Amino acid sequence: MRQRKVWGEAPQLWLLLLLASVSCTLWASVTARTGPSHDKVVVCYISTWAVYRPEQGAYAIDNFDPNLCTHVVYAFAGLDITQASIKSLAANNVICQVYNVQTRSGYLDYLHIMCYAYHGSWDQKVGYNSPLAAPAEDPFSVKFTIDYLLKLGAPPSKLVLGLPFYGRTFKTVSEGNLNDGSDGVGFRGPYTREDGFLGYNEICNVLSNKTSGWTKQWDPQTSQVLARSERNVFTQDVSVVTFDSSRSIANKVLYAMSKRLAGVMVWSVDTDDFLGNCELDGDTFEDFKVVSSAPRRLSQSYPLLRTINEATVLALEQLAVPEPVPDDSENEIPHGSIADRKNAAASIVSLSLTATALFMLLHSLAH
Numbered sequence: 001m002r003q004r005k006v007w008g009e010a011p012q013l014w015l016l017l018l019l020a021s022v023s024c025t026l027w028a029s030v031t032a033r034t035g036p037s038h039d040k041v042v043v044c045y046i047s048t049w050a051v052y053r054p055e056q057g058a059y060a061i062d063n064f065d066p067n068l069c070t071h072v073v074y075a076f077a078g079l080d081i082t083q084a085s086i087k088s089l090a091a092n093n094v095i096c097q098v099y100n101v102q103t104r105s106g107y108l109d110y111l112h113i114m115c116y117a118y119h120g121s122w123d124q125k126v127g128y129n130s131p132l133a134a135p136a137e138d139p140f141s142v143k144f145t146i147d148y149l150l151k152l153g154a155p156p157s158k159l160v161l162g163l164p165f166y167g168r169t170f171k172t173v174s175e176g177n178l179n180d181g182s183d184g185v186g187f188r189g190p191y192t193r194e195d196g197f198l199g200y201n202e203i204c205n206v207l208s209n210k211t212s213g214w215t216k217q218w219d220p221q222t223s224q225v226l227a228r229s230e231r232n233v234f235t236q237d238v239s240v241v242t243f244d245s246s247r248s249i250a251n252k253v254l255y256a257m258s259k260r261l262a263g264v265m266v267w268s269v270d271t272d273d274f275l276g277n278c279e280l281d282g283d284t285f286e287d288f289k290v291v292s293s294a295p296r297r298l299s300q301s302y303p304l305l306r307t308i309n310e311a312t313v314l315a316l317e318q319l320a321v322p323e324p325v326p327d328d329s330e331n332e333i334p335h336g337s338i339a340d341r342k343n344a345a346a347s348i349v350s351l352s353l354t355a356t357a358l359f360m361l362l363h364s365l366a367h
Helices: 002-009 013-033 048-052 092-098 101-105 142-151 200-208 246-258 303-319 338-366
Strands: 041-047 071-075 111-113 159-164 166-172 197-199 215-219 224-228 238-243 263-267
Touching: 041 048, 041 303, 111 142, 142 159, 142 246, 159 246, 166 200, 197 200, 200 224, 200 238, 246 263, 246 303, 263 303
Parallel strands: 041 071, 041 263, 111 159, 159 263
Antiparallel strands: 166 197, 166 238, 215 224, 224 238
């Protein structure tokens, strides 16, 4: 009688326990699926002026998907020029003469290495924007930059490899091949409207149009794509753009993981195909050995950003490199490590099971 009385005086108890069980289980599910499924850094830059671009190029903050990044930088929102800052110069002789890279690294959480804009219309000849490896006649490349910084003592656990979500444009009266002379200006796109510059979303829109007359070719040495238009019958110009495709991005992620870098950064997410208007590349992981676990995409939006996260997981599997455990507690990713998230999810599931068991016990006692 006493047992029945206790249960009878608290008829809501079973409902509360049931709700606790359901809510905790849902929380565990969400916790386990939020954020990139790896422990590497993915820093996403968003340009503040992107919101003012016309038509489908306009990028509002509502377009941003935080689940694809670990860190976000909204650039450049009113930097105070009176405050102390570090201005890095790209030339290796300047770095060597001015900076003690190893010493400065001790004061920095991460070093974002802008491995792009190696070449552009200012060279007055067609060149690759961001070659992974350099052609024989050109020493500047992603590998050269990273290897040089590592040689100077930069900790790999603090280096963040910069990836471009854009290409460099050229106009030439030649055939549109690498090193052909160009006009020194390039051409602009309908959204970004900057001479010598095309966002990836602008590039893929042109290339997805089968009647545009554009063709493209892959360079396996540099992991770059060169695309060219048909010759303009009036100006006799050939338009050229060199850029990173999803395959380029995947190969650079593989390289970054092989060097045990902290991760990658992107400039910038607002020039990715954030609306998912373009066809997806079919050769993204062509140069990977392990592709069986590549996830099936549920969305065509952000193809390059999604490639980064997929390639990171696949690269770590392929390389099978034990993750180093440096004393970098200050660099902890805000959303926690994968192990933290898994442990949290496991704890919550355990709590859910405990609540369910308690409910069953009380129900048994009541009857």
